Amino acid sequence: MLNIVLLGAGRVASQLGPALVRAGHRVPYVWSRTLASAQVLAEALPGAEAGTGLDLSDRRADLYLIAAPDAAVPALLAEARFPTTALVAHTSGAVPLAVFAPYAGLRGGVFYPLQTFSLERQVNWQTVPLCIEAADAAAEAMLLGLAHELSQQVARVATPQRQALHVAAVFACNFPNHLLGISHTLLTEAGLSFALLEPLVRETIDKAFQHPPFTVQTGPAARHDEPTLVRHQAALAEHPEWLQLYKSLTDSVKAQTVATAPNNQGDVQL
Amino acid sequence: MLNIVLLGAGRVASQLGPALVRAGHRVPYVWSRTLASAQVLAEALPGAEAGTGLDLSDRRADLYLIAAPDAAVPALLAEARFPTTALVAHTSGAVPLAVFAPYAGLRGGVFYPLQTFSLERQVNWQTVPLCIEAADAAAEAMLLGLAHELSQQVARVATPQRQALHVAAVFACNFPNHLLGISHTLLTEAGLSFALLEPLVRETIDKAFQHPPFTVQTGPAARHDEPTLVRHQAALAEHPEWLQLYKSLTDSVKAQTVATAPNNQGDVQL
Known part of the structure; x- marks a missing residue:
């Protein structure tokens, strides 16, 4: 004791x-x-x-x-x-x-x-x-x-590892929670329940701990789907601060999908 | 049939x-x-x-x-x-x-x-x-x-709702997966296993579907913890593209925590 x-x-x-x-x-x-x-x-x-x-x-x-x-x-x-x-x-x-x-x-x-x-x-x-x-x-x-x-x-x-861990945790938890908050707000504004997204979010997380996340990236940014990206940006017109974030994240995903040449061929849902 | x-x-x-x-x-x-x-x-x-x-x-x-x-x-x-x-x-x-x-x-x-x-x-x-x-x-x-x-x-x-749903899904899934990929990379570089973060990520997701995510936001950006933010940015020096993303996301979290006056008082871990 x-x-x-x-x-x-x-x-x-x-x-x-x-x-x-x-x-x-x-x-x-x-x-x-x-x-x-x-x-x-x-x-x-x-x-x-x-x-x-x-x-x-x-x-x-x-x-x-x-x-x-x-x-x-x-x-x-x-x-x-x-x-x-x-x-x-x-x-x-x-x-x-x-x-x-x-x-x-x-x-x-x-x-x-x-x-x-x-x-x-x-x-x-x-x-x-x-x-x-x-x-x-x-x-x-x-x-x-x-x-x-x-x-x-x-x-x-050790301290340097712990600090890397802390930065990594911010990327893996704090920032995703913020993005979930944006998502929650957008759905509420559209009269939809945030719960609709729960299976999709859980599947995304399950996948991310089974395969390196960059290798299972999906979505319009990963497949460089410009018409959808343009439509999404138009849909965010009323939230200029999130529009900016959408662009920054899209650019980062695009850069990564060029860098790691992921599975962005064929039919990719979401 | x-x-x-x-x-x-x-x-x-x-x-x-x-x-x-x-x-x-x-x-x-x-x-x-x-x-x-x-x-x-x-x-x-x-x-x-x-x-x-x-x-x-x-x-x-x-x-x-x-x-x-x-x-x-x-x-x-x-x-x-x-x-x-x-x-x-x-x-x-x-x-x-x-x-x-x-x-x-x-x-x-x-x-x-x-x-x-x-x-x-x-x-x-x-x-x-x-x-x-x-x-x-x-x-x-x-x-x-x-x-x-x-x-x-x-x-x-209906179509307008579905398009809002699609944008919301990008924020809730595609972008978080990208951030998990960054996190995975940072941990790998530090010689640590990405699996260390799994309990934290799952707890974050559980919480986000129990309370509006903005109201349970934690982390250095949410508590406007400048010394930690500065240290994190220094730790990202070798990844300038992710440093930029870190700054954009931090600014967005900060703006949101001012806007919604969340629970960012007291002892906040991570």
Whole structure:
């Protein structure tokens, strides 16, 4: 059983805290900038105290987990005081391990869950890839062990790889979600249900994890179908900002389909 | 039992032909520009003849289904000769019903399966939304009846709606697949498996069909996290074309998150 202090009470911390307790660990303290947030999470964790104080030098724990937004990690580290040789890990995909370098007394680590989190949906930790990195072997072994208790997918991922992973995740998740939002809006405007597209979207995703996605690209851009592209652009006249995006994405697909010479012959639906 | 002539032997026709036969119908003739393609499909359809001839005036059938690429439909219609009052339907999302207007002798219709098709994966027609439109009530009734035999999701969708649907499908499927291809490439270059992202992608899609996607947008662009955006752009230096796309998509997400004031406060992972 480890004592794990949680810094953060947002989406990641709210899913991680209960998972750590279920795995048999103890969370003695939950910190948040806003006491109310810390209290909400602490109430879900037996024995946890909530607070806004960042002087943790007297709060000995096996691990201090910073589950805060990427941009908040450096300031939080600068502000907090930890016991000497404390093991402090952050959960951010985009923040390098070197963020700990200025703090000679700390042992730094990364415990990055590769998943999107929301307050309303409970995450199945068993399927969340956990990406681990640490400055020393003992810290790494501890974080790997903890990760294996939560998930079946644990990987040692160094900072440059993690940053590539983070960029890749933006392309694979954040941007597609935005495009789904555009799609949702266009269908709503046409009086159609977004649910009509669900089978098509799921088939697209299934395919993309069975074959390299560039090799199964379909659609008017992939087959350089100019009449359809022109009609689509006309249909987007009322959304000039999305029209621009349509053109940029179309150009990128076209460039790629020339570059990789995909299966864009024959009858290609959609 | 209907007699249904198939014009096309590509991805759509290859999935549609066997499904029609399984539903109890007969396909007497499969046309393709290349005889070999027509023959491959005809062999899978009991009693079907293969050919490249487009004079169908003596080939009486209840329905002529044009399962050809969007761009090929007008030329095919101009070239083919059908019996008078033949019911001819195309399977294209982007081609208006008005494509049949110049042919006074024909009864036009649309039988648009909203799914991506590939030769190697068998489609489950029960879950494919079929979008039906026709110039006269009898033709519509016939196409609707046929559609209901194949699928549990049948919708009457007029041309303007269908074109909105087609544009929406490009945003929801073709473009996300392209972005997954970029993601796949970035991970491969970093020595990581694309499979690491699968749980995250699937969670993103699940969420997008449970809540309007714009309201669950996450990521550095949605939270206007400039340090991460700058780091990501630096990481894309070797792919200038994708860097440009990253910027365009980021700007669009930013504009949207200002416009809809989403949940971009608090701890947002990814």
